[in-house]
Amino acid sequence: MAQLSDDCFAFAGRLLPLAEAQARIAECFSCRAAPERVPLAAALGRVLAGEITAGLCIPPQANSAVDGYALHHDDLAPDRPTVLKLAGRAAAGHPLAEPVPRGTAARVFTGAVMPPGADTVMMQEDCVATETEVTVPPGLRRGANRRLAGEDIAAGERALPHGRRLTAADLALLAALGHQEIAVRRRLRVALFSTGDEVQEPGETLHPGRIYDANRAMLAALLARLDVDVTDGKILADDAAVVRAALAKAAPAHDLVLTSGGVSSGEEDHVRAAIEAVGTLAFWRVGIKPGRPVALGSVGDTPLLGLPGNPVAALVTFVTIARPVLDALAGARPVALPRFPVPSAFAWRKKRDRREFLRVLLDDADGTLRAKNFPKEGAGIITSLTGSDALAELPEGVTSIAPGDPLACIPLRLLYG
Numbered sequence: 252m253a254q255l256s257d258d259c260f261a262f263a264g265r266l267l268p269l270a271e272a273q274a275r276i277a278e279c280f281s282c283r284a285a286p287e288r289v290p291l292a293a294a295l296g297r298v299l300a301g302e303i304t305a306g307l308c309i310p311p312q313a314n315s316a317v318d319g320y321a322l323h324h325d326d327l328a329p330d331r332p333t334v335l336k337l338a339g340r341a342a343a344g345h346p347l348a349e350p351v352p353r354g355t356a357a358r359v360f361t362g363a364v365m366p367p368g369a370d371t372v373m374m375q376e377d378c379v380a381t382e383t384e385v386t387v388p389p390g391l392r393r394g395a396n397r398r399l400a401g402e403d404i405a406a407g408e409r410a411l412p413h414g415r416r417l418t419a420a421d422l423a424l425l426a427a428l429g430h431q432e433i434a435v436r437r438r439l440r441v442a443l444f445s446t447g448d449e450v451q452e453p454g455e456t457l458h459p460g461r462i463y464d465a466n467r468a469m470l471a472a473l474l475a476r477l478d479v480d481v482t483d484g485k486i487l488a489d490d491a492a493v494v495r496a497a498l499a500k501a502a503p504a505h506d507l508v509l510t511s512g513g514v515s516s517g518e519e520d521h522v523r524a525a526i527e528a529v530g531t532l533a534f535w536r537v538g539i540k541p542g543r544p545v546a547l548g549s550v551g552d553t554p555l556l557g558l559p560g561n562p563v564a565a566l567v568t569f570v571t572i573a574r575p576v577l578d579a580l581a582g583a584r585p586v587a588l589p590r591f592p593v594p595s596a597f598a599w600r601k602k603r604d605r606r607e608f609l610r611v612l613l614d615d616a617d618g619t620l621r622a623k624n625f626p627k628e629g630a631g632i633i634t635s636l637t638g639s640d641a642l643a644e645l646p647e648g649v650t651s652i653a654p655g656d657p658l659a660c661i662p663l664r665l666l667y668g
């Protein structure tokens with residue numbers, strides 16, 4: 252359940268630094284998704300409901316890393332080739348029961364359990380073999396080409412932490428540990444609305460003065476990548492009563508109500524007032540650009556989040572505000588986005604006390620990687636998202652960037668899933 256203390260709502264009005272907004276979110280919202288068991292095949296992207304401890308060693312037994320000959324290292328002459336008689340054969344899945352006698356070698360294949368006694372494997376490409384014996388050149392290291400039991404993970408070690416959003420590689424590890432089913436958090440339910448009298452459904456004939464709804468498609472896709480069940484609330488008119496009624500109606504059956512548009516301070520912006528009318532407002536101005544107006548509040552224990560209308564601002568606030576809210580509600584361990592330092596190819600000035608996100612192209616045409624600013628930079632320029640490579644994050648304290656200064660670049664692709 253989300254636990255909202257009075258303390259969480261002491262910030263309405265002032266421009267809240269992003270880090271403070273995120274700290275408030277972590278403090279005010281907690282996991283409200285009960286665990287459920289799902290087959291491993293359905294677990295991609297789901298949030299792990301508990302820590303996973305390895306119940307066995309991977310690999311369970313020492314085995315050969317190559318096709319070759321398993322031998323006793325002590326049998327090898329250090330300075331000249333050694334001839335060993337062949338005794339026994341072990342293929343993957345067919346272990347040799349008998350030990351390899353001293354002075355002999357066993358034919359082994361990749362993945363075959365190491366025959367008892369043998370401690371080293373010579374690659375078949377590096378030695379000369381006949382039907383009955385193998386000649387091994389000097390210089391082989393003890394333990395070469397042998398994988399030890401538990402060298403990947405040992406029984407009892409932590410395999411995956413609680414709250415992990417499961418990746419394809421996590422499914423490989425869980426399967427290798429023998430899990431057929433896994434306990435994950437139930438999916439969150441999010442009601443998604445667009446707002447605005449000018450906003451129209453794609454597919455309809457576009458009326459004069461109108462635009463098609465870009466945000467709902469983007470936000471639904473971002474939510475889908477977080478494995479959220481989305482209720483499509485469609486487009487709300489710029490009408491205070493309509494917005495209020497829609498938020499109040501959606502809240503009880505959802506874990507989050509998410510809107511875009513109508514959140515700044517214009518006369519036709521009704522989302523913030525609606526949050527205040529039906530619930531409690533936590534904050535509505537965050538020190539980021541694009542995305543300054545972003546309203547977070549709650550009705551009952553359901554958070555209401557109003558993202559700005561401009562599509563780039565909607566994306567930036569989804570990543571910086573909505574994602575932490577969803578992580579908290581889902582019981583997911585937040586994943587820190589990597590920021591790669593890339594020298595700037597441009598000069599830039601910005602206001603202090605705003606964290607600014609610029610769309611940049613990563614260009615290495617002359618062999619040196621540089622971040623170029625996308626030529627069109629407005630918060631409504633959708634092609635600045637489709638046509639650039641990364642968001643450059645300019646910290647609050649910075650007021651100017653000179654060419655050559657390192658920019659903290661977050662690859663845009665990482666934001667989409």
Ligand code: AMP
Nearest residue numbers: 445447464465466512513514559560561
């Ligand atoms: P607002 O926050 O409602 O003032 O909207 C800011 C800007 O974003 C305006 O130019 C709106 O037309 C635009 N906008 C609002 N909602 C959407 C949407 N769903 N898709 C595309 N643009 C939008």
Ligand code: MG
Nearest residue numbers: 446447512513
């Ligand atoms: Mg609007």
